[in-house]
Amino acid sequence: MNKTEKLICLVLGAVLAWYIFSEMGKSKEAAKQAALAQTEIASNRVDRAAREDSDSSSSSNSSVSSASGVARAPKALEAVRPSVPEKIVTLENDEVKLELSTWGAVVKKVTLKKYAKDCGPISEENPPVVLDFSDSPLGAGETVEAFEASEVTTEEKCNFVKFTSGAKSREILLMNLDSYKLQFRDVGMSGSISLGAMRMGDSKNDLLSVDSWAMDAGKGKPGVIHHGDDDSPLKPYLVGGLSGGCSGSKSAAGMPEETTVEYPGAQTWIAVKNRFFVTALASCTEGNAGFSATVKRDMGAANYKPESVSVSVNFKGDVTKRTTTFFVGPKKQSLLWDLGMKDVMEFGMWRWLCYPLVWVLNLFNGWIPNFGVAIILLTILVRLLFWPLTRKSTEGMKKMQELQPLMKEIQAKYKDNPQRLQQETWHLYREKKVNPMSSCLPMLIQIPVFIALFNVLRSAVELRYAPFLWIADLSEPEGLFASWFPFGGLNLLPILMAVSTALQSYFTPSTGDKKQQQMMMVMMPAMMLIMFYSFPSALSLYWFLSNIFSIVQMWLIRRQTAAKQAEMLTPEVIDPPVTRQMKRHGTV
Numbered sequence: 147m148n149k150t151e152k153l154i155c156l157v158l159g160a161v162l163a164w165y166i167f168s169e170m171g172k173s174k175e176a177a178k179q180a181a182l183a184q185t186e187i188a189s190n191r192v193d194r195a196a197r198e199d200s201d202s203s204s205s206s207n208s209s210v211s212s213a214s215g216v217a218r219a220p221k222a223l224e225a226v227r228p229s230v231p232e233k234i235v236t237l238e239n240d241e242v243k244l245e246l247s248t249w250g251a252v253v254k255k256v257t258l259k260k261y262a263k264d265c266g267p268i269s270e271e272n273p274p275v276v277l278d279f280s281d282s283p284l285g286a287g288e289t290v291e292a293f294e295a296s297e298v299t300t301e302e303k304c305n306f307v308k309f310t311s312g313a314k315s316r317e318i319l320l321m322n323l324d325s326y327k328l329q330f331r332d333v334g335m336s337g338s339i340s341l342g343a344m345r346m347g348d349s350k351n352d353l354l355s356v357d358s359w360a361m362d363a364g365k366g367k368p369g370v371i372h373h374g375d376d377d378s379p380l381k382p383y384l385v386g387g388l389s390g391g392c393s394g395s396k397s398a399a400g401m402p403e404e405t406t407v408e409y410p411g412a413q414t415w416i417a418v419k420n421r422f423f424v425t426a427l428a429s430c431t432e433g434n435a436g437f438s439a440t441v442k443r444d445m446g447a448a449n450y451k452p453e454s455v456s457v458s459v460n461f462k463g464d465v466t467k468r469t470t471t472f473f474v475g476p477k478k479q480s481l482l483w484d485l486g487m488k489d490v491m492e493f494g495m496w497r498w499l500c501y502p503l504v505w506v507l508n509l510f511n512g513w514i515p516n517f518g519v520a521i522i523l524l525t526i527l528v529r530l531l532f533w534p535l536t537r538k539s540t541e542g543m544k545k546m547q548e549l550q551p552l553m554k555e556i557q558a559k560y561k562d563n564p565q566r567l568q569q570e571t572w573h574l575y576r577e578k579k580v581n582p583m584s585s586c587l588p589m590l591i592q593i594p595v596f597i598a599l600f601n602v603l604r605s606a607v608e609l610r611y612a613p614f615l616w617i618a619d620l621s622e623p624e625g626l627f628a629s630w631f632p633f634g635g636l637n638l639l640p641i642l643m644a645v646s647t648a649l650q651s652y653f654t655p656s657t658g659d660k661k662q663q664q665m666m667m668v669m670m671p672a673m674m675l676i677m678f679y680s681f682p683s684a685l686s687l688y689w690f691l692s693n694i695f696s697i698v699q700m701w702l703i704r705r706q707t708a709a710k711q712a713e714m715l716t717p718e719v720i721d722p723p724v725t726r727q728m729k730r731h732g733t734v
Contacts (some may be wrong), residue, residue, distance in 0.1 A: 147694075157690075198241050227570075233249060239323045240324050241255040241260060241326055242259060242320070242474065242475065243256070246307055247283065253283060254277060254279055255279060255280070258275040260274070261423075262276060263275050263470045265611045266611070266705070272349055278343075279342035280662050281454075282343040282456040283342065285305070286340040287337050289381040298548050305323075315332075315334065316330060316333075321471075334472070338463050341418050341425050342425050342456065344419060344420055344423070347422060347423070349421050349602065353684070354420055355373065355492075356416070356439055356454050356457060357373065357417045357419065357490050358409075359371075361412040361413070362411055368446040372492055373650075374499050383407065384441065384455065397449060397453070398450040399441060399448075403442060405440070405443075406439070407439050408436065409437055412434060415461060415485075417473075417486055418456070418571070419490060421604075422477055422607045424475070426485075427470060429471045433461075439458075440453045440458075440657075442455075473487070491605060499595065500601050500602050503661035504602055504608075507521070507602070507688075515683070516612075516614060517608060518617065529695040529696070531677050535591065536699050537699070545578065545580045549578060551582060556571060596689070597686060599685065604682060606621070608686055622683065623635070623637045633679065637692055639686035640674075641675065646670070646697065649697055
């Protein structure tokens with residue numbers, strides 16, 4: 147590689163590393179601003195609580211931690227226990243099973259019937275995923291009182307349950323036989339309504355976040371807000387501490403068990419999610435006035451770490467009727483797209499590339515039901531699309547290599563005149579029809595593809611527990627022989643990817659010093675190995691296969707180029723003319 151190519155490679159590597167690791171942290175300045183905003187909220191809450199305490203002679207509802215300046219969340223209003231026993235009513239379709247309580251007409255549990263809790267098929271030992279809303283039931287609210295002496299009627303054909311208590315009633319409807327949508331039809335109830343609580347999942351790379359589509363997301367324009375990424379007062383409590391950084395580094399000593407943050411402003415939809423599952427308010431006939439989110443921390447962790455987040459949507463005014471549609475299920479692009487909530491996938495600026503990648507992966511998986519095979523087919527498709535660019539790049543590098551003797555002559559001749567040296571160099575490029583930047587074009591184009599694939603593979607529920615060969619879960623590192631090897635076990639794919647990266651560098655035509663090329667053959671694979679070792683194995687599989695196809699392409703191109711050069715150098719044999727004398731003597 148020449149100096150320009152090395153510089154571009156280093157810049158691309160730095161950009162790639164910055165993008166990946168910036169996804170796991172946030173700036174300290176944004177955290178300080180969020181902390182100040184939360185402190186102000188806490189101060190207002192304390193003043194309000196003090197006034198209430200003065201009127202009621204009670205001072206146990208709210209407190210402030212003097213060490214962190216963060217308000218403890220006020221305790222939730224305890225519902226009066228009905229005099230009648232609680233009854234659990236079951237409502238289910240092909241996808242979900244709901245457990246409804248007659249105490250409050252709320253959803254306490256949701257079972258996702260087609261998603262196993264642990265790796266492997268669903269069985270008695272490995273039951274389906276259960277979203278437990280017992281601590282914060284779905285549908286609970288300030289004015290949704292416990293239905294004392296509730297009268298419950300069930301109509302299985304219509305797939306709904308109706309709860310009545312005096313003038314109040316609530317119907318909970320499963321909208322389709324194969325749907326994750328449920329609808330609440332309330333009469334005589336108003337005020338806030340809960341989305342339930344989402345807990346941190348079992349995935350090694352799990353996350354907790356809140357997303358919403360705000361009518362004013364900035365500069366008076368509507369748009370999506372990812373409250374774990376954007377400048378939201380919720381951000382410090384979702385990413386792992388007020389100090390920010392990867393996984394957070396703020397000590398949890400003295401911090402409250404839970405913190406409630408108010409987020410005002412009308413929202414079209416609101417979603418609470420972990421890495422693979424989501425519960426969301428998709429639509430409502432009554433306009434909301436924002437929401438409040440309560441984040442509970444992991445009390446067993448020394449550093450601050452979120453454990454669960456629950457959201458309550460705020461409504462203003464009294465209404466006699468309200469219809470609310472919820473979604474409780476997998477974070478799957480096709481399902482969220484139909485609800486107008488595709489931004490829950492959080493694909494960022496490369497969403498235009500991520501959406502078709504997910505579609506293509508599912509298409510290939512439909513042909514051959516294995517996502518490992520789907521990734522192989524995707525890799526082949528990408529390499530075929532890039533074949534003309536790869537060929538042009540390799541040929542350009544080969545021509546640059548052939549120009550090196552002439553380049554050295556120019557450098558020696560005009561070493562004391564940089565301006566003339568640059569002019570003569572570019573004149574040589576034009577004369578020989580060589581573009582020095584063509585060798586980097588495929589690399590530049592593949593960076594967005596890689597980033598888009600990284601975003602897809604880290605959040606695609608389709609890859610959850612998807613097996614391939616020795617890999618038990620494509621959404622996680624391989625983790626082989628975890629009890630024998632450190633860092634979570636042995637991951638073969640990142641090692642194979644590093645080796646293939648070195649081979650690719652070896653086969654790539656070089657225009658620089660051989661010692662420098664050998665150094666790059668060591669540095670680049672080492673950097674990639676460290677960076678990829680804890681990534682999902684699906685990503686390492688894609689990059690490894692991409693390297694292999696690139697090596698094969700380079701070998702084929704070099705072989706074709708060598709054959710053309712040999713053909714050009716072979717002298718043409720011309721038969722001598724036949725004369726009369728030659729014919730007379732019989733020599734022909």
